[in-house]
Amino acid sequence: MGAAAEPNPRTSRSSGTLADAANAASHVGAAPVTRRNDFEAIYVDAGGDRSRVPWNRGGTAGAPDPALIDWLDRDAPTLLRAGSRVLVPGCGLGDDARELSRRGYETTAFDLSATAIAWAQELDADDAVRYSTGDLFEPPDRWLGRFDLVAECFCVQSMPPSWHEAAVAALANLLGPQGVLVSIGHDGDRPATEIQGPPWPLEAANLCEHARAAGLREVAPTARGLVGGRMRAVFVRR
Numbered sequence: 001m002g003a004a005a006e007p008n009p010r011t012s013r014s015s016g017t018l019a020d021a022a023n024a025a026s027h028v029g030a031a032p033v034t035r036r037n038d039f040e041a042i043y044v045d046a047g048g049d050r051s052r053v054p055w056n057r058g059g060t061a062g063a064p065d066p067a068l069i070d071w072l073d074r075d076a077p078t079l080l081r082a083g084s085r086v087l088v089p090g091c092g093l094g095d096d097a098r099e100l101s102r103r104g105y106e107t108t109a110f111d112l113s114a115t116a117i118a119w120a121q122e123l124d125a126d127d128a129v130r131y132s133t134g135d136l137f138e139p140p141d142r143w144l145g146r147f148d149l150v151a152e153c154f155c156v157q158s159m160p161p162s163w164h165e166a167a168v169a170a171l172a173n174l175l176g177p178q179g180v181l182v183s184i185g186h187d188g189d190r191p192a193t194e195i196q197g198p199p200w201p202l203e204a205a206n207l208c209e210h211a212r213a214a215g216l217r218e219v220a221p222t223a224r225g226l227v228g229g230r231m232r233a234v235f236v237r238r
């Protein structure tokens, strides 16, 4: 995708037909899904072929993010119980959501792209109801403060840097009192001024600063250089 100007997350609105399609397909409350989303075009153009989705993992079968798997294996059992309520924002084709559900967590997933959600529902036909089209910045009220775990992979980094603070605050608002936020993205502290995206750069220090501003604290030093060049940070409410 080409470089994009940085719109303001609170005010930018798309007038494109793809956004209109997403609007029509929104299942999340009455909130209109009108935010600019170039990702919709990628899912549409992929035409049902995973290999044409740039962030696809695991070939034609798809696979959950390896840094999420690592955290689920090592750390999740001490923080979560079976049946914990988990939210996957920007879920794309639902690979992480399916894995979380398979592990016994009560999983909800959403994405701004109506095409991604329709695709995820097709892949998970028995559990299609867990997926909905929606905007991180306009969650339904019933989701606020509800989740034991919010697991985001590349959702924040899919947005330009000027949106990151608001995005992390929006993620924090979804956490219950003991809720955990796991944030996974590309590693590499490249200065935001040098890079165009997506994926947009997000330095670990900035992520932690945004989390602190949102009332969260880091539970362990941010893990760097993980498999697949991942950075992973884990936060809880202060």
Ligand SMILES: C[S@@+](CC[C@H](N)C(=O)[O-])C[C@H]1O[C@@H](n2cnc3c(N)ncnc32)[C@H](O)[C@@H]1O
Residues within 6 Å of the ligand: 035, 037, 039, 040, 055, 056, 065, 089, 090, 091, 092, 093, 095, 110, 111, 112, 113, 116, 134, 135, 136, 137, 152, 153, 154, 155, 158, 159
């Ligand atoms: C790079 S993709 C990653 C998809 C998935 N998490 C994965 O790892 O395979 C980023 C996703 O975030 C979604 N997204 C971007 N902004 C969003 C927003 N404001 N609300 C919900 N989803 C959003 C995009 O539509 C896209 O599917």
